[in-house]
Amino acid sequence: MSPLLEVRGLRVNFLTDRGIARAVDGVSFSIESGRTLGVVGESGCGKSVTSRAILRLVDPPGWIESGEILFAGRERREDLVKLPANGRRMRAIRGGEIAMIFQEPMTALNPVFTIGDQTVEALRLHRSMPAAEARERAVAAFASVGIPAPEQRFREYPHQLSGGMRQRAMIAMAMICNPQLLIADEPTTALDVTIQAQVLDLMNEMRQQFDGSILFITHDLGVIAGMADDVIVMYRGKVVESAPVRDLFRQPRHPYTRGLLRSAPSLVKGNREKLEAIEGTVPQPTEHIRGCAFAPRCAHVMPRCRETVPALAGGEQHRAACFLHHDETEEMYDAV
Amino acid sequence: MPRLILSRLVFMVLAGFLLLSFLFALFHMIPGDPARLMAGDNAPEELVQSIRRAYGFDQPLHVQYLSYMQRVLMGDFGVSNYTRQPVLEVVLPRIGNTAALAGCAMLFAMTVSLILGSFSAMFWGGPVDKGVTAFSLVGICTPVFVTGIIGIYLFGVYLRWLPIGGMSSWQHFILPVLTLGAYQAAMFTRMVRSCMVDALGRDFITTARAKGAPERRVVFHHALRNALLPIITLFGLGVGHTLGGSVVTETIFNWPGLGRLMVDSILTRDLPVMQGAIFFFAMIFILVNLLVDILYTWADPRVSYD
Amino acid sequence: MRKFFRDFSRDPVALVFGLILLGIYIVAITAQWIAPGDPFETNLRNGMQPPSWEHWFGTDQFGRDVLSRVILATQVTARLTTLAILFAVVLGVPIGMMVGYHGGLADAIVMRITDIMLIFPMIMLAIVIVVIAGPSERGVIIALGLSQLPEMIRISRGVTLSLKEELYVEAAVAAGARWPWILRRHVWPNISTPIIVQATLTLPVFVLNASALSYLGLGVQPPTPEWGQMLNEAKDFLINAPYLIIGPSVALFLFVLSANLVGDALQETLNPRTKSRRITRRFYRVSRKSALS
Numbered sequence: 001m002s003p004l005l006e007v008r009g010l011r012v013n014f015l016t017d018r019g020i021a022r023a024v025d026g027v028s029f030s031i032e033s034g035r036t037l038g039v040v041g042e043s044g045c046g047k048s049v050t051s052r053a054i055l056r057l058v059d060p061p062g063w064i065e066s067g068e069i070l071f072a073g074r075e076r077r078e079d080l081v082k083l084p085a086n087g088r089r090m091r092a093i094r095g096g097e098i099a100m101i102f103q104e105p106m107t108a109l110n111p112v113f114t115i116g117d118q119t120v121e122a123l124r125l126h127r128s129m130p131a132a133e134a135r136e137r138a139v140a141a142f143a144s145v146g147i148p149a150p151e152q153r154f155r156e157y158p159h160q161l162s163g164g165m166r167q168r169a170m171i172a173m174a175m176i177c178n179p180q181l182l183i184a185d186e187p188t189t190a191l192d193v194t195i196q197a198q199v200l201d202l203m204n205e206m207r208q209q210f211d212g213s214i215l216f217i218t219h220d221l222g223v224i225a226g227m228a229d230d231v232i233v234m235y236r237g238k239v240v241e242s243a244p245v246r247d248l249f250r251q252p253r254h255p256y257t258r259g260l261l262r263s264a265p266s267l268v269k270g271n272r273e274k275l276e277a278i279e280g281t282v283p284q285p286t287e288h289i290r291g292c293a294f295a296p297r298c299a300h301v302m303p304r305c306r307e308t309v310p311a312l313a314g315g316e317q318h319r320a321a322c323f324l325h326h327d328e329t330e331e332m333y334d335a336v
Numbered sequence: 337m338p339r340l341i342l343s344r345l346v347f348m349v350l351a352g353f354l355l356l357s358f359l360f361a362l363f364h365m366i367p368g369d370p371a372r373l374m375a376g377d378n379a380p381e382e383l384v385q386s387i388r389r390a391y392g393f394d395q396p397l398h399v400q401y402l403s404y405m406q407r408v409l410m411g412d413f414g415v416s417n418y419t420r421q422p423v424l425e426v427v428l429p430r431i432g433n434t435a436a437l438a439g440c441a442m443l444f445a446m447t448v449s450l451i452l453g454s455f456s457a458m459f460w461g462g463p464v465d466k467g468v469t470a471f472s473l474v475g476i477c478t479p480v481f482v483t484g485i486i487g488i489y490l491f492g493v494y495l496r497w498l499p500i501g502g503m504s505s506w507q508h509f510i511l512p513v514l515t516l517g518a519y520q521a522a523m524f525t526r527m528v529r530s531c532m533v534d535a536l537g538r539d540f541i542t543t544a545r546a547k548g549a550p551e552r553r554v555v556f557h558h559a560l561r562n563a564l565l566p567i568i569t570l571f572g573l574g575v576g577h578t579l580g581g582s583v584v585t586e587t588i589f590n591w592p593g594l595g596r597l598m599v600d601s602i603l604t605r606d607l608p609v610m611q612g613a614i615f616f617f618a619m620i621f622i623l624v625n626l627l628v629d630i631l632y633t634w635a636d637p638r639v640s641y642d
Numbered sequence: 643m644r645k646f647f648r649d650f651s652r653d654p655v656a657l658v659f660g661l662i663l664l665g666i667y668i669v670a671i672t673a674q675w676i677a678p679g680d681p682f683e684t685n686l687r688n689g690m691q692p693p694s695w696e697h698w699f700g701t702d703q704f705g706r707d708v709l710s711r712v713i714l715a716t717q718v719t720a721r722l723t724t725l726a727i728l729f730a731v732v733l734g735v736p737i738g739m740m741v742g743y744h745g746g747l748a749d750a751i752v753m754r755i756t757d758i759m760l761i762f763p764m765i766m767l768a769i770v771i772v773v774i775a776g777p778s779e780r781g782v783i784i785a786l787g788l789s790q791l792p793e794m795i796r797i798s799r800g801v802t803l804s805l806k807e808e809l810y811v812e813a814a815v816a817a818g819a820r821w822p823w824i825l826r827r828h829v830w831p832n833i834s835t836p837i838i839v840q841a842t843l844t845l846p847v848f849v850l851n852a853s854a855l856s857y858l859g860l861g862v863q864p865p866t867p868e869w870g871q872m873l874n875e876a877k878d879f880l881i882n883a884p885y886l887i888i889g890p891s892v893a894l895f896l897f898v899l900s901a902n903l904v905g906d907a908l909q910e911t912l913n914p915r916t917k918s919r920r921i922t923r924r925f926y927r928v929s930r931k932s933a934l935s
Contacts, residue, residue, distance in 0.1 A: 362770065587858055
């Protein structure tokens, strides 16, 4: 059976003051039906742009340079890159078959419409139904994401809701057409820690009930550990490691993944002094780097790292883009 | 909401009072003897004397001020130096004529600018956008009286399609309204475009697109409704500009409006008419400001709660 | 400053119109010498001549050479607007800096007054000034200057307020510096850029309004030539001599257009927020070459 979504060699470029930035530079991954794929990386690594590219929502000054986004929709499997970005089919997919939740619920909701209107809009764009029925469905959706007094909230504007409530409304809005794929772009980053936990619980609950797949984007490894089935780690527009979530946390292969794990406070148990930061900074996206993009910051850098770009390789399930793992050198690495 | 309207009404009354006081002061700031000015340069000394007594110009200032305020509050702005008609009778019908001209011009400008500005922002950077931008640039660089004269020459003198002065039929409206409206339309289009470009760059636009909303709906429902907040302020300021521009337009097309009355009364030194015209003209601005404030609370749900 | 000129010269439209504007000012300064005829000399027998080699824009009802009058009017307009801008800056900036620095009651009063002034359009203010001062060039200068005063006060007050919080200004206060010194030394250098931008953006508005006032007969008085006033006279001869409107209209349009474009370009280069526009322009050139976009 083919996966629900398969991305192959996706490249997205942006034009900046300093030249062309390769925000997404040959990314490939796939999501099976019913699974949750976590995408991890620092800000600016291209994870958000990737998610927007799937929905063909890359705004100028960015554009999709090349690649395939194969989506097994309700009717047939098709390449989203080949569809017109604002055509009828693409619009039917957006919200109807692939829905999205954004990072900042304050700015992602339209301030001049009630959240009820905005939710009903999401429904009626895809299903023709009388206004009263749409309204009922929306209120039911609000109730199902744990919004108290949904009837009353229905008539309220985004600024009248707390951050957590806004994000719940966003989730209700995304889920109302029962999509096959939900893209969640850092859905908890902008929230307070306690609210974060609540929204994550909600998302986990949704995930259990929901038979579709989730693409979960975050920079927080702790969140990934609780949410995802599989994980890809991105660095400077490339996938550097891809593994089932358990394997990634037990045996991280890429030095960058190891660095991320060591610098995540929620994952280092007990001894706090072990918390480390990764040396150096992410190079400018317009800067061209020969060889592995992580080489300038890598503690295990070898001469060949600066010459050629390592391919994503390894087993069927756990793969890393690092020369340390290309020639069965895992033992050697562990000894270091 | 009612509290806001009330406070603005209080402001309006206060502004009107200040305005009257200012006009009174103005009367006395004008170089020369007011009685002599009113009588005319060649009037005999007896007439000047009688005017001085009749208007109380020989009284102390505060007495003059009080009696002036009293008269004005009773609706007595005096009589015109020339026609001897009560000022109120001269001014009031003019207000309607100016409102008709400025209103039509505003409607024209708002419609044109909302359409052109939105499409320009929708096709941002493309040929449509460039064309609209060039049009509006030429528009804001051509003063009303140049457009008006060219219009008169083309449609009135050369083609003889349209009347060029007065306001006795609907055809009389076309040239003045287009002249005044075109300038405002150019100005508004620029600003509507930048408001729309700004609104289209917001996060909720991506949300709307991600819901599958067609571009038409994204632009004219989600973005326009948000851009409306700054646009309403803009149009409110635009009413002021339009009224200001109507002074020139009325002069070009012999339009019997308040603006031309004001200019004529200055050129003929008809002080009572001038006072009345300036007072009502200024009060219109204050009223328009009030209306814009009220409109704004309607357009932005956040204002009434914060 | 060098960076400014480099940015400016990269924008060909701004460069061309910058040169045109420069040309207009050169014409204004040298008007007396380059005018082909005497702008005041009347010759009734030679009246209302259509454009010819001798008189490019024709002659008016008194037989005066329109081109010479347009050229002299350039000088009148340039002088008028420059003085009006100076008036607004010289009066507005010190007031704005003082009330911004000291705050308190004076600040509140000044800001209320500017609020009220901003309700009324320039023409209203101008008419009142003309009533007091009489229709004249001086009246126009005062009216234009006063109309821009609230804006100048607001800008300089805003900059002063934000600078007051800066550490180095607080340090200077702590070191015992008195306010005139602080305003001159620390605040003024930061105000000059926004004031220059504002003055440039004001210029086309002033040109338009000065000629509108003169068109109404409330500004520059004949026989001194002014574009608006010339158009007012030309309007009466539209049937027999429509060419009389060409000279003043073109001059007015060109001056306002180039001043507008230069103002926009200046704002774009001096204000980093608007800089992204240039990138988007380039984006369309680059992305169209790519197969997908």
